[in-house]
Amino acid sequence: MAESANQATNGEEEDYMGDLSQFLxxxxxxxxxxxxxxxxxxxxxxxxxxxxxxxxxxxQEKRRLERERKQHEEDEQTLVNIEAxxxxxxxxxxxxxxxxxxxxxxxxxxxSGRAEPVGLEIxxxxxxIGREDPVKEKRxxxxxxxxxMRRKEESLMEEFGTRQKSQWRSRRVVVNFxxxxxxxxxLENKEVVEPKKNEDxxxxxxxxxxxxxxxxxxxxxxxxxxxxEHRYCLFCGCQYESMEALLSxxxxxxxxxx
Amino acid sequence: xxxxxxxxxxxxxxxxxxxxxxxxxxxxxxxxAMNHNAGNNLINSWTGRPYSQRYLEILEKRKTLPVWHQKxxxxxxxxxNQTLILVGETGSGKTTQIPQFVLEAVDIEAPDKRRKMxxxxxxxxxxxxxxxxxxxxxxxxxxxxxxxGYSIRFEDCSSAKTVLKYLTDGMLLREAMTDPLLERYKVIxxxxxxxxxxxxxxxxxxxxxxxxxxxxxKLVVMSATLxxxxxxxxxxxxxxxxxxxxxxxxxxxxxxxxERDYLEAAIRTVVQIHMCEPxxxxxxxLTGEEEIEDACRKIKKEVQNLGxxxxxxxxxxxxxxxxxxxxxxxxxxxxPPQQEGGRxxxxxxxxxxxxVSPISKxxxxxxxxxxxxTQPGKCFRLYTEKSFNNDLxxxxxxxxLRSNLANTVLTLKKLGIDDLVHFDFMxxxxxETLMRALEVLNYLGALDDDGxxxxxxxxxxxxxxxxxxxxxxxxxxxFNCSNEILSISAMLSVPNCFVRPRExxxxxxxxxxxxxxxxxxxxxLLNVYHAYKQNNEDANWCYENFVNFRALKAADNVxxxxxxxxxxxxxxxxxxxxxxxxxxxxxxKAMLAGYFMQVAHLERTGHYLTVKDxxxxxxxxxxxxxxxxxxxxxxxxxLTSRNFIRTVTDIRxxxxxxxxxxxxxxxxxxxxxxxxxLERLYKKREKDREENKNRK
Numbered sequence: 001m002a003e004s005a006n007q008a009t010n011g012e013e014e015d016y017m018g019d020l021s022q023f024l025x026x027x028x029x030x031x032x033x034x035x036x037x038x039x040x041x042x043x044x045x046x047x048x049x050x051x052x053x054x055x056x057x058x059x060q061e062k063r064r065l066e067r068e069r070k071q072h073e074e075d076e077q078t079l080v081n082i083e084a085x086x087x088x089x090x091x092x093x094x095x096x097x098x099x100x101x102x103x104x105x106x107x108x109x110x111x112s113g114r115a116e117p118v119g120l121e122i123x124x125x126x127x128x129i130g131r132e133d134p135v136k137e138k139r140x141x142x143x144x145x146x147x148x149m150r151r152k153e154e155s156l157m158e159e160f161g162t163r164q165k166s167q168w169r170s171r172r173v174v175v176n177f178x179x180x181x182x183x184x185x186x187l188e189n190k191e192v193v194e195p196k197k198n199e200d201x202x203x204x205x206x207x208x209x210x211x212x213x214x215x216x217x218x219x220x221x222x223x224x225x226x227x228x229e230h231r232y233c234l235f236c237g238c239q240y241e242s243m244e245a246l247l248s249x250x251x252x253x254x255x256x257x258x
Numbered sequence: 259x260x261x262x263x264x265x266x267x268x269x270x271x272x273x274x275x276x277x278x279x280x281x282x283x284x285x286x287x288x289x290x291a292m293n294h295n296a297g298n299n300l301i302n303s304w305t306g307r308p309y310s311q312r313y314l315e316i317l318e319k320r321k322t323l324p325v326w327h328q329k330x331x332x333x334x335x336x337x338x339n340q341t342l343i344l345v346g347e348t349g350s351g352k353t354t355q356i357p358q359f360v361l362e363a364v365d366i367e368a369p370d371k372r373r374k375m376x377x378x379x380x381x382x383x384x385x386x387x388x389x390x391x392x393x394x395x396x397x398x399x400x401x402x403x404x405x406x407g408y409s410i411r412f413e414d415c416s417s418a419k420t421v422l423k424y425l426t427d428g429m430l431l432r433e434a435m436t437d438p439l440l441e442r443y444k445v446i447x448x449x450x451x452x453x454x455x456x457x458x459x460x461x462x463x464x465x466x467x468x469x470x471x472x473x474x475x476k477l478v479v480m481s482a483t484l485x486x487x488x489x490x491x492x493x494x495x496x497x498x499x500x501x502x503x504x505x506x507x508x509x510x511x512x513x514x515x516x517e518r519d520y521l522e523a524a525i526r527t528v529v530q531i532h533m534c535e536p537x538x539x540x541x542x543x544l545t546g547e548e549e550i551e552d553a554c555r556k557i558k559k560e561v562q563n564l565g566x567x568x569x570x571x572x573x574x575x576x577x578x579x580x581x582x583x584x585x586x587x588x589x590x591x592x593x594p595p596q597q598e599g600g601r602x603x604x605x606x607x608x609x610x611x612x613x614v615s616p617i618s619k620x621x622x623x624x625x626x627x628x629x630x631x632t633q634p635g636k637c638f639r640l641y642t643e644k645s646f647n648n649d650l651x652x653x654x655x656x657x658x659l660r661s662n663l664a665n666t667v668l669t670l671k672k673l674g675i676d677d678l679v680h681f682d683f684m685x686x687x688x689x690e691t692l693m694r695a696l697e698v699l700n701y702l703g704a705l706d707d708d709g710x711x712x713x714x715x716x717x718x719x720x721x722x723x724x725x726x727x728x729x730x731x732x733x734x735x736x737f738n739c740s741n742e743i744l745s746i747s748a749m750l751s752v753p754n755c756f757v758r759p760r761e762x763x764x765x766x767x768x769x770x771x772x773x774x775x776x777x778x779x780x781x782x783l784l785n786v787y788h789a790y791k792q793n794n795e796d797a798n799w800c801y802e803n804f805v806n807f808r809a810l811k812a813a814d815n816v817x818x819x820x821x822x823x824x825x826x827x828x829x830x831x832x833x834x835x836x837x838x839x840x841x842x843x844x845x846x847k848a849m850l851a852g853y854f855m856q857v858a859h860l861e862r863t864g865h866y867l868t869v870k871d872x873x874x875x876x877x878x879x880x881x882x883x884x885x886x887x888x889x890x891x892x893x894x895x896x897l898t899s900r901n902f903i904r905t906v907t908d909i910r911x912x913x914x915x916x917x918x919x920x921x922x923x924x925x926x927x928x929x930x931x932x933x934x935x936l937e938r939l940y941k942k943r944e945k946d947r948e949e950n951k952n953r954k
Contacts, residue, residue: 078901081872086693091697095697096689107692108681108682109686114659116688129649130641
């Protein structure tokens with residue numbers, strides 16, 4: 001996401017992504033929009049809409065956001081500092097050890113105490129239970145949204161990929177079928193080799209076949225005919241001496257096997 | 259009195275159980291009257307005077323309390339066990355009645371027969387100790403401070419006559435320091451044990467030891483239903499007795515959606531209750547002084563705006579830093595209707611919870627119980643039912659797991675408990691918490707490098723203060739300013755003395771500025787105290803100068819108590835000549851000698867960083883400095899809208915390396931701006947020394 005967001009900041013790429021999102025199903029984009037949306041302060045999340053928002057914000061709002069962001073950074077640092085472990089060289093550590101403390105163990109008559117102090121949670125707002133600090137909540141919301149967006153894009157890309165792949169595949173089928181057909185014709189009418197005529201015929205055939213729509217099954221049929229009747233493999237590109245030679249030398253019946 | 263003693267002596271030792279029960283039944287449990295024969299039970303055996311009419315009236319009411327139905331059962335269990343656990347739901351009457359039952363039934367004469375032993379009943383809160391003891395004195399028809407007394411930090415309302423003493427758990431712990439086996443007590447009742455305050459938890463472990471050494475001592479642990487089995491397991495499987503609460507049904511309401519602002523929601527809900535609900539008082543739980551005062555003001559205003567369509571309200575704040583006399587206001591009745599037949603008045607009490615964090619299920623249950631003590635009630639929870647089920651943890655963490663333990667460790671050390679690792683805590687703290695405490699005490703010089711209590715540490719432990727403040731007091735004579743440090747300590751131990759009414763903020767700020775000392779808030783507090791004394795402790799003067807008279811009176815009282823402790827250890831009371839330029843410098847140095855671990859350095863970026871742990875902090879807006887000093891000491895680190903350091907004073911970097919070189923040891927110092935400054939200071943000091951030598 002970070003990558004795409006960076007791309008999104010310059011030029012056409014951004015439009016491309018923007019367009020893409022328009023094709024997202026309505027329900028996916030709805031809830032975040034309906035929520036009270038303030039400009040984002042999260043670097044990893046779509047910068048473009050935020051930027052647009054910033055332009056409409058007055059300086060007071062900007063200052064407030066900046067303050068919020070700084071406060072947030074400060075709080076994270078505070079928590080990191082609080083959670084920093086006490087080194088073994090610390091006099092408190094040494095004194096406790098002298099009392100019989102085994103590093104890593106818990107305290108109490110049966111050693112049943114807590115291993116770590118109860119964590120601290122910094123709440124900067126009067127948000128009620130079940131509702132997080134607005135800053136935190138906003139961040140969470142943004143994360144969820146970014147995640148959703150990412151997944152949407154991924155699935156879209158995937159869909160696009162499969163569509164492309166299947167298109168390419170069906171085109172391949174047609175190409176292969178044509179080749180096979182040509183080979184078969186060649187093998188069946190060795191005497192009447194008239195390249196020009198053949199080409200004409202082929203073109204006609206092609207047209208007919210295209211109209212008929214060549215499926216993978218058609219391709220399969222013609223390939224099998226070639227193999228069984230003429231010991232010819234289209235993908236090996238040669239006619240084998242015997243059926244045994246074909247079976248032992250040709251890696252398989254499909255193009256992928258080659 | 260002599261004959262009475264004999265009769266009491268015979269109660270448990272000679273008379274068999276059945277006749278005790280019979281006697282109890284006959285006398286109907288009429289207070290101490292059971293010591294007399296039937297015809298004589300209108301005489302109060304404590305005072306020798308006839309019982310008042312009021313006593314008899316109250317007695318009738320007392321007899322209806324649920325706990326009375328189990329009086330005999332209780333006394334039986336108490337007689338045959340050293341420890342017992344009494345689980346009583348809210349409203350069972352256990353706090354007021356059980357100590358009186360014990361007093362009637364247990365022989366409290368000391369073995370030497372020259373004095374009486376006492377019954378102690380601990381309370382986690384000061385206000386509860388005071389108010390319950392008053393109530394019990396009334397029930398026993400005696401004067402408060404005589405047979406029934408109370409003892410809270412800096413206030414002892416008991417006498418040689420006292421036989422039943424309500425005291426904070428912290429005070430009982432303090433008493434154990436001079437009386438390790440608590441020999442003045444015959445029975446100790448730990449009330450509200452489920453609250454698991456720091457002092458109660460330490461008392462648990464301590465009393466388990468004391469009970470082994472004193473077979474004649476009895477312990478009653480009283481708790482709400484929470485965790486009763488846990489207590490039982492901890493106290494050698496002591497018998498558990500249950501007293502049903504007189505609980506009326508309580509209807510519980512939740513909000514539809516989580517609240518955006520719980521304070522706003524609380525105010526809105528209170529006003530709605532006042533408008534729509536039948537008569538009855540309201541209890542609002544909030545998180546601290548500022549919030550409570552804010553809520554009280556807003557509720558009053560909102561109700562005023564409603565005019566005649568609603569009845570009058572009496573909105574009362576209650577928080578720990580409120581002067582005790584003001585705390586008592588919660589017992590005032592609801593205001594009467596404004597006119598004949600008008601809408602009834604309502605009392606709204608805004609109280610402080612002990613902890614600013616989401617409530618646990620157990621505490622939420624406990625709180626809702628308060629609504630059903632006297633009549634069916636309603637409980638409005640400002641969160642959703644889903645949140646209750648999914649977001650709340652089942653139990654609140656006991657205080658010992660959440661607190662700084664420096665003071666506790668010092669107390670334990672003084673009590674002779676050297677092995678803190680295997681001490682029988684009900685919930686042992688995390689190793690790190692103890693390490694931090696030991697570290698602080700070692701740096702303060704209260705513990706030596708082998709963890710032994712030093713002479714200094716022993717003296718420090720005698721002060722009912724934080725170790726930093728105790729240290730500052732103990733060393734203050736060396737800086738020739740113990741009088742001033744005593745005043746500052748006293749001022750820091752009472753609620754904020756500056757009054758800032760909303761309608762006169764400007765005048766209040768101007769008044770405060772007149773006391774302001776540009777070098778720091780501690781010195782400003784000293785100025786206020788001096789001015790108060792110079793103006794003959796006049797309440798009017800206080801009022802005119804926006805200073806809280808009660809806070810100053812309390813400070814004066816605290817100071818006297820501290821002076822007594824100083825005298826006990828022959829600590830000199832002295833002052834630097836006020837006209838000397840060292841007057842304030844000595845005071846600031848003495849403060850630094852105690853608070854050298856609470857120092858912040860001004861970074862080039864313009865904010866402060868606390869030393870060693872490098873936390874970003876900001877000067878609290880209430881400070882009265884006219885500049886941003888490079889180095890400050892601070893009294894508190896508060897996390898509110900930002901990380902603030904409150905009550906700050908300017909100190910010099912040179913003093914750090916002179917007074918606390920063991921803490922400002924550069925080998926043990928994280929890389930930061932402050933370190934580089936200190937390096938220069940050390941070099942400078944070296945150079946100065948060299949020069950001095952050369953000059954000589």
